[in-house]
Amino acid sequence: MDSLRQQSLIPSFLYSSSSSAKTFSLSNLHSEQPSLSPPQSSTVTMGSKSSGGFVIPAPSEPGKKIEMYSPAFYAACTAGGILSCGLTHMTVTPLDLVKCNMQIDPAKYKSTSSGFGVLLREQGVRGFFRGWVPTLLGYSAQGACKFGFYEFFKKYYSDLAGPEFAAKYKTLIYLAGSASAEVIADIALCPFEAVKVRVQTQPGFARGLSDGLPKFVKAEGALGLYKGLVPLWGRQIPYTMMKFASFETIVEMIYKYSIPKPKDQCSKSLQLGVSFAGGYVAGVFCAIVSHPADNLVSFLNNSKGATVGDAVKKLGLWGLFTRGLPLRIVMIGTLTGAQWGIYDAFKVFVGLPTTGGPAPAAAPAVAAAELTKV
Template structure:
């Protein structure tokens, strides 16, 4: 009778979360555990039993799940950051195409505001978001793959000794693939942003572009895009990895694995911004070419050089692009590494590239 009263007062019957053997004996009504069961129930009434929780399964480095996480993180960081800087990108593209009208950063914003209103600052955001999401997925996912692949080919000793070459080769290989995914979106984006009235966005701009230029026209700018993006990405990854390694080596008095996650993400931001400045300078001439070719029907590289000039290729719109790319690159590395931390992976950089056999100790 006392046992029944105790059980009625319990929110959840104690035998449901009692040890398995004890529960079985109680349900069978036999064994020495049955006699002690009322005392156990009374003891359990004095505190709340926590819900069982399964620990998050750790992602194994260089497993399919690892590359999937890096791909998702890359898509997230590139798509969101490029969409966020659409107003800067819009002014930059128009300064490259029509410098007589868009003479400076401030006047460029003024012209856009006057002619198109506030909504005009985000023209082309859809092809920007989608294009750079697929590009980021390929860029980061394949970079992690090729970095490991080339490290395995080189072997532990050479991968550590020539790690910068590993970073350069891995990032270049990844970007070749990423640009094939990006190019159609980039072509439509530039046309939408630099030709008011051409289209509202991707949905109507894509078929209109294909009708005007043909399907192959979507890849008219692939070579200049490679010329812009491959040096950019090589600089982005190699300089980031090197800068982060130097920060951990000379500026922080303890090993990376002993630093808090917030400190590691701060290092990612600093390394990303510095890398972004270098990226903007290296890739700027090709960026001018991409904007020119995608804006003018039937234009060639020779036409661009003749009209813009060599000095213009290196300098037109550069200050704005340094600000844009520096901020963009820093934000990308923070988002990417924050996502890796979220899924239980270490942040990028600070150690030599992993050289092959799984299970070997890594520096």
């Protein structure tokens, strides 16, 4: 009964996938194929000829199964977060560079197209990738904490709420879990973000992270690397809350209203396509919600001694909400869609289910709640 109680703490909708086959029971196999003798090795062979049969890995076979919510599970989610955030942010460095310069110097960088033209004339093609190293390292560290801790806090808050309330208030759990994870993730990101913005918006300041970090610390001290932490939290926490909660909700709606069969009957390629589509739409919402704070982060990291009041005075309230927004919508939408696609592809690669899925029916949720009372 204790095992039933533990298993019921996490509602089934948090991970609903065909990958449930990884817990395939050998006793079921024997009941369906009574002629088979008990397996003597780590695999069971189906069919009359062992040389040509279909091989099912036993649960004990290394590398073929990761237990949900085990240390290996969180390690895999952390690795997936590194890949999804680090690689995607590095890829869109040119877009990010133009966006930052539009925010800092709107008189010179009047639009997206003219911004690319100015950079090409003044710095050449290589100029489009200034700051790629702090971008790669910073967002890899952020992605590790963001996705790894999100999975941890999502389960932790579900355990606290219990199965009935976890199913009823699942969106609140997504919001709380993502916000908690992002607080930690931004502490890892902030120093890299400070150097990145300075390198990208002040030509001649430094070539990259290796010489930019010492120059920054010499000019403003080690604590200066965290000068933009509060605005970064202001940008990233609403962004991440929107990113995860809207993604989970959108994916649930896609499976519920747009796909005529259950998720566990969908191919992996279709499930990954749903992850990308849900991520892209979520990214558009993220960009709109977090854009004013993004303008503040760029302004504060570019100017020594600058304040939020200085930013509002120079950009204006309208500019704070709209300066660089169209470009950021394209960038963040593509970025977020790619991140969820890469993250879930990595999870599938290591044998884990994709993120999100249809919510359970009311009856199973109530039944699970009753089990915990036994």
